[in-house]
Amino acid sequence: MNAKQQIKKVSIVGAGNVGHNFARAFRQAGYLIHEVYSRTQRSAMLLSQSLNTDYTTDISKLKKDTDLIILAVNDDALPDLINQLTIKNIPIVHTSGSTPISVFEEKDFIHYGIFYPVQSFSKNETESLEPIPICVEANDSETESLLLSLASSVSTKVFAMNSEKRKALHIAAVFANNFTNHLFHIADEILRSKEISFEIIRPLLEKTAEKIKTETPLNAQTGPAVRNDRKVIDNHLEYLKSNEEYREIYHIMTESIYNNQKKK
Amino acid sequence: MNAKQQIKKVSIVGAGNVGHNFARAFRQAGYLIHEVYSRTQRSAMLLSQSLNTDYTTDISKLKKDTDLIILAVNDDALPDLINQLTIKNIPIVHTSGSTPISVFEEKDFIHYGIFYPVQSFSKNETESLEPIPICVEANDSETESLLLSLASSVSTKVFAMNSEKRKALHIAAVFANNFTNHLFHIADEILRSKEISFEIIRPLLEKTAEKIKTETPLNAQTGPAVRNDRKVIDNHLEYLKSNEEYREIYHIMTESIYNNQKKK
Numbered sequence: 001m002n003a004k005q006q007i008k009k010v011s012i013v014g015a016g017n018v019g020h021n022f023a024r025a026f027r028q029a030g031y032l033i034h035e036v037y038s039r040t041q042r043s044a045m046l047l048s049q050s051l052n053t054d055y056t057t058d059i060s061k062l063k064k065d066t067d068l069i070i071l072a073v074n075d076d077a078l079p080d081l082i083n084q085l086t087i088k089n090i091p092i093v094h095t096s097g098s099t100p101i102s103v104f105e106e107k108d109f110i111h112y113g114i115f116y117p118v119q120s121f122s123k124n125e126t127e128s129l130e131p132i133p134i135c136v137e138a139n140d141s142e143t144e145s146l147l148l149s150l151a152s153s154v155s156t157k158v159f160a161m162n163s164e165k166r167k168a169l170h171i172a173a174v175f176a177n178n179f180t181n182h183l184f185h186i187a188d189e190i191l192r193s194k195e196i197s198f199e200i201i202r203p204l205l206e207k208t209a210e211k212i213k214t215e216t217p218l219n220a221q222t223g224p225a226v227r228n229d230r231k232v233i234d235n236h237l238e239y240l241k242s243n244e245e246y247r248e249i250y251h252i253m254t255e256s257i258y259n260n261q262k263k264k
Numbered sequence: 265m266n267a268k269q270q271i272k273k274v275s276i277v278g279a280g281n282v283g284h285n286f287a288r289a290f291r292q293a294g295y296l297i298h299e300v301y302s303r304t305q306r307s308a309m310l311l312s313q314s315l316n317t318d319y320t321t322d323i324s325k326l327k328k329d330t331d332l333i334i335l336a337v338n339d340d341a342l343p344d345l346i347n348q349l350t351i352k353n354i355p356i357v358h359t360s361g362s363t364p365i366s367v368f369e370e371k372d373f374i375h376y377g378i379f380y381p382v383q384s385f386s387k388n389e390t391e392s393l394e395p396i397p398i399c400v401e402a403n404d405s406e407t408e409s410l411l412l413s414l415a416s417s418v419s420t421k422v423f424a425m426n427s428e429k430r431k432a433l434h435i436a437a438v439f440a441n442n443f444t445n446h447l448f449h450i451a452d453e454i455l456r457s458k459e460i461s462f463e464i465i466r467p468l469l470e471k472t473a474e475k476i477k478t479e480t481p482l483n484a485q486t487g488p489a490v491r492n493d494r495k496v497i498d499n500h501l502e503y504l505k506s507n508e509e510y511r512e513i514y515h516i517m518t519e520s521i522y523n524n525q526k527k528k
Contacts (some may be wrong), residue, residue: 217448
């Protein structure tokens, strides 16, 4: 099935980071953004103006003459929105890593599924979906084919993946992306407190990223925790005693690294 | 002061990752590796053979006709080694981020200091020191000049930095490098358990690294913790309940991200 034959008009529900990026990427790929929805007038207007399309803040009034509805909202907001949707005969997808396909069940939708991009978007940045892995799931094989074709029209990395696997993937992404970024923030804060530029550790970060292209992160591990260098570890914990939160993160990460190396 | 006029022969104490890389990089930069020391015969021989130089396993017998002694050993091992060294009139440095310069005090050394590379080395990989930041400290201005000149002969990024700042830098590097790598390992383990390739999250990792070139990690943060998306967070914690260690890391990182965003 060719998505471009079946889908001309796409409605985007949600004007956050994913909504913004999807709207622009789908338009770029030749789809018409038919309408956007946001809970608040301001963000609905902002997105619709940037796309020169219509908007609504009333989900029950979403235009019925669309070909695909993409729910790009927080997981918390998904069930309520789904309950309020009156359009049942149009293919509908959500973009969440963590919410299973069962969120659509017993709501009288005919074709539904998931369209999960493995990326962390920024609102203020237009980004091609082309290099971004898209994980697809659907309630029937017809819809799965449609979504796979749709995904292939915007990305070169398309996967069919069930809800259980997708959840594991999302958790792994939170560890490898969000938590990693937080460690960069902690490093940044420690460096700033001594007026040291973050640039001085950048070669180290590049090395870390480079290493795991050829070896597993477990084998690539270095540092005081792997060597169980208690003198350094205690010294660092002592330094961090003014920040209980960071001290605790240091402690638990060090123990976890050491435990994992022992298991090797 | 020009290091190459004053230093011809370098003795390397320690045959670990730093010892291996320093020996090769200094030789590459035109210095003679005069002798290597390791506690164990096997590793001393291995390194000395690869460099075609002499070795010893008795630190008190280190050759006296050298121009610089580089102590590239674990922090734990430093004080004992320093106590056993009988050569006092040759400039001596250690390469540790965490050990202060005071480790050399009251031991009758004339010129001493620190030569700390902000990098995580692998033993099996020859690496140029050229792009690697080197932080230098010394007990007098003459030795500082010598070490700055020496550092500049192997690296393009040379900094004079006192022990207190260097300690903060080392702690920041542990967070941004070792702990980050451990998060990659956890992600890898979660993905493997569902037979998902690590490759699927690689574009995400590249984005994370790319983002912090233009914005602070604090502003670049995304994900359920920033949004305080309790439904996703609880869902993930539930998934991780079979691994108390990873569940605890997820919990503490999530709370810390949320706390830091509130402070913005």
